[in-house]
Amino acid sequence: MTIETALWWSICRSLLVSTIALPLAAILWQLCSAGSGRSIQKRLLAFGAILPLFVPDLLVGFTYRLTSTRLVHSVAATEALYAALLLIRIVSLQVAVRLVLPASSVTIESLHSWKMQQSPTPGWWLTWLRMQILGPLRRPLAAWLAGCLLCFQDFETAALLQIDRHPIAWTVWLFDAHAAGEPLRNSLRFVSEGLILQAAILVPAIFLLNASQKSTEGLNTASNTKPNGARKRAINVIALLLLTGSLITVAGWPAISNGGSIADGFLTLWRQNTLQPRSKQIAASLITSITAAALALSISRWLCELKSRVLVIAFLLPGLCGSLFVSLTMLAIFQLPGVNKAYDTWLPMILGQSVLIMPRAWLLVTLLNVNSNSGTLHSAKLLGNATYHKSQQMAHAILWRLQHRRWVLVIAILSHWCLWDVTIASTLRPVTFEPIVTRLYNEMHYNRTETLVALTVLTIATPFIAYLLIGSVWKRTSLLRGTDA
Amino acid sequence: MPDSLWNLENVSLAGDSLVGNSRNRLHEISLHIPAGVTAIVGYSGAGKTSLLNVLAGMETPSSGKVESRHSDTRLSAAEFSLPLFWAPQDGGLWPHLTAIQHLNAMPGCQTELNAANSRKSADNWLQLFDLEHRQNAVPRELSKGEQARLSIARALAANSAVLLMDEPLTHVDPARKPKYWSLIREHIMASNSSLVFCTHETAVVIRESQFVICLENGQVIHTGTSQQLYDNPPNVNVAQFLGPINWFDREASSIWLADQISQQTDFGLRPERTLLIPDENGALRILSFHFSGSYAETKLEHIPSSSEKTFVHRPSGNVHQPGQLVRIQVLS
Known part of the structure; x- marks a missing residue:
């Protein structure tokens, strides 16, 4: 099979999955954003809807690898399984895009005002199309493009499910070719072919993001398109079924099917005296991922203040091309004379992770900026100058709640993505260090299911506990600062 | 109270390129803002909010010097709990706090060590601004007018030496505006504090302010007392800021x-x-x-x-x- 064949399979799958995901994401989004205010119920629904996006590919791929083995004789069934798993993630992504994309400046009123003009001028349809793209079509279009991109770039799920030749994915083809000794120059040439196709998705996606940033309206809900009565109830039932099905597939079933091995896995680790070295591995990987996340976040904050859009796009583009492109490019860069001294260090891995998550970091910072009311924050900062301790403490508590807590959450989300990315970890890690995600893949490769499950639980739990600690220390420091001032 | 609250020298504030505005929002402003009540007037887009944001310290000028002399009052005047507080255009309310919690957070409502007294003071503010029935409502549950009133009540309860208000009471029904303005006026006079506000309402400028700053296209085109601007304006352009002429x-x-x-x-x-x-x-x-x-x-x-x-x-x-x-x- 050639790279071109693999590319065509990937393109067709991306278009199909992202298109099918579109109506499903729309009804799920309706469910998450219906009604007024921000009730706990709405928050839980939104959390559930975007949770599949954060479930590690390794966990899902490993759980369904056995199913894929059973389906090895049926190309259609293997492809359908892979597409279904992708579909759940893409629906989740599209809901997230719809939830976080700020309201359009093209309102229903502006569209109606345009419609009211009696005599359309020549070329009116161009304006009409532009208004539709920036107005009602903007959110679904952005969601569809993001879905296409994520689907096209997927590597890990495809690699885990591929028993024979299927599912065919260009990323797996490329990685296999590179692992089989294909020269880096050839690998980069193959990457560039994929890059051209991704550019076709990226250019309109950046255009839409660009248009979003001009909006100052904040988060939007589905209120304008909310159906009523029996239809609404039916849609809500479908959405709830969809949500339940997705969560069972990517979180519930992996937890149930592997949960029984957790105790045995920890016992094995304990007996083999590997619990301590593995914990150190997790801690080191976590520190690396937090460093990469903090770096990406700092650069993104700087990018958000930049006036040059070209420079912003230049910083975001490599990450948008996926982890395979980033890792191979970094590999090539750190082999160049002058920088090759840093080849076998932590630097390439940290930089690679930062570059990969840069677009996501930029998006999160932009969203935080759009959704943070600067007047509200500044009111709290002014209150912090009070001569009364209680008012100072109150000001710092408000700032923690409205600002600092969000930054901790952003770092947690970004470092989660860094921690679980196997492509960059396995390609750019220093020789003396094995990131935990690579260790997990090795455990899976050698079929050590029990220790794999135990380590996976530990890898999920450690950051969770770490962020809770970081958060509480940060909060406490803020409050103490308020008392001391 | 010092004679001058702020001295601005050649202050410019760059436009927000992200929203497609590349021209300076403030352009080489040199200004002296005295203690007392100062109104900033100008047409939409003149730079009123930008100037208030700079004074509040929310935005940093791209060039020029801002000398904040009002902070001296923090050291010299023990009766004030804060050097500066504000009521921004959108209220700047804290989304997770109820109306009563907004006021209880303010130093002016905590002057008594007794918790019951503190609560009473917050209750007073709610009552004065006709918000007592909304004391447990969070901002998103309040109407625009109620949000505006809560924002003003909170600003007054801050007990600060200087207050900044960006188009205060804009969304409040006209019938009750004079009542709330008299509350603001009484508070400023009783506490001997200062107020800098911007507005489009000429009657409010004439009635409430002692000093006026006229802005146009990010530049100061006139400063002087309100009386002087009303009676002897230097030109028709400036004169119209205080109504028909x-x-x-x-x-x-x-x-x-x-x-x-x-x-x-x-x-x-x-x-x-x-x-x-x-x-x-x-x-x-x-x-x-x-x-x-x-x-x-x-x-x-x-x-x-x-x-x-x-x-x-x-x-x-x-x-x-x-x-x-x-x-x-x-x-x-």
């Missing part, structure tokens, strides 16, 4: 006012100083007449020269008809 140069004065005022320079007459008197021998003919409540607007023709001009004047009680002959009387 009839503007005359020497030639126009002799035609329309028949030399009732002998002034060498251009000057303005507010409507309350101008009256139309029916006069069968008058040289002016009414072309159209519109009654606007506190003043009337009449389009006149000067018959000998066939020139036309629109006048704002005090309503005389007479119904003026088009074609009627009149003369203008200037009241002292």
Whole structure:
């Protein structure tokens, strides 16, 4: 099979999955954003809807690898399984895009005002199309493009499910070719072919993001398109079924099917005296991922203040091309004379992770900026100058709640993505260090299911506990600062 | 209280390129803001909010120097709990706190160590701003008008030496605005604090402020006392910031006012100083007449020269008809 064949399979799958995901994401989004205010119920629904996006590919791929083995004789069934798993993630992504994309400046009123003009001028349809793209079509279009991109770039799920030749994915083809000794120059040439196709998705996606940033309206809900009565109830039932099905597939079933091995896995680790070295591995990987996340976040904050859009796009583009492109490019860069001294260090891995998550970091910072009311924050900062301790403490508590807590959450989300990315970890890690995600893949490769499950639980739990600690220390420091001032 | 709250020297504030605005929002402003009540006026987009944001420290100027002398009061005046607080245009309320919690967070509501007294003070503010029935509502549950009132109540409860208010009470019903303005006025006078606010309401500027700053296209075009700007504005452009005015140069004065005022320079007459008197021998003919409540607007023709001009004047009680002959009387 050639790279071109693999590319065509990937393109067709991306278009199909992202298109099918579109109506499903729309009804799920309706469910998450219906009604007024921000009730706990709405928050839980939104959390559930975007949770599949954060479930590690390794966990899902490993759980369904056995199913894929059973389906090895049926190309259609293997492809359908892979597409279904992708579909759940893409629906989740599209809901997230719809939830976080700020309201359009093209309102229903502006569209109606345009419609009211009696005599359309020549070329009116161009304006009409532009208004539709920036107005009602903007959110679904952005969601569809993001879905296409994520689907096209997927590597890990495809690699885990591929028993024979299927599912065919260009990323797996490329990685296999590179692992089989294909020269880096050839690998980069193959990457560039994929890059051209991704550019076709990226250019309109950046255009839409660009248009979003001009909006100052904040988060939007589905209120304008909310159906009523029996239809609404039916849609809500479908959405709830969809949500339940997705969560069972990517979180519930992996937890149930592997949960029984957790105790045995920890016992094995304990007996083999590997619990301590593995914990150190997790801690080191976590520190690396937090460093990469903090770096990406700092650069993104700087990018958000930049006036040059070209420079912003230049910083975001490599990450948008996926982890395979980033890792191979970094590999090539750190082999160049002058920088090759840093080849076998932590630097390439940290930089690679930062570059990969840069677009996501930029998006999160932009969203935080759009959704943070600067007047509200500044009111709290002014209150912090009070001569009364209680008012100072109150000001710092408000700032923690409205600002600092969000930054901790952003770092947690970004470092989660860094921690679980196997492509960059396995390609750019220093020789003396094995990131935990690579260790997990090795455990899976050698079929050590029990220790794999135990380590996976530990890898999920450690950051969770770490962020809770970081958060509480940060909060406490803020409050103490308020008392001391 | 120092004589000066802020001194600004050549302060510029760059435009927000992210929203497609590349021109400076403030352009080389040099300004002295005195203690007392200062109003910032100007048309939409003139830079009023940008100037308040710079004064509040929310935005940092791209160039120039801002000297905040109001912070001296923090050290010198023990009666103030805060050097500065504000009520931004959107209220700047904290989304997770109820109305009563907003006020309880303020130093002005904590002067008593007794918790019960503290609560009473917050309750007072709620009562004064007609919000007692909304004390447990969070901002998203309040109407725009209620949010505006809570924002002002919170600002007053801050007990700060200087208050900044960006278009206060904009969304509040006009009938109750004077009541809330009198609360603001009483608080400022009783606490001997200062207020800097921006508004589009000329009546509020005239009634509430002692000093006025006029902005246009990010530049200061006039500063002075409110009385001075009302009575003797330097030009028609600035004069209109404080409401309608009839503007005359020497030639126009002799035609329309028949030399009732002998002034060498251009000057303005507010409507309350101008009256139309029916006069069968008058040289002016009414072309159209519109009654606007506190003043009337009449389009006149000067018959000998066939020139036309629109006048704002005090309503005389007479119904003026088009074609009627009149003369203008200037009241002292």
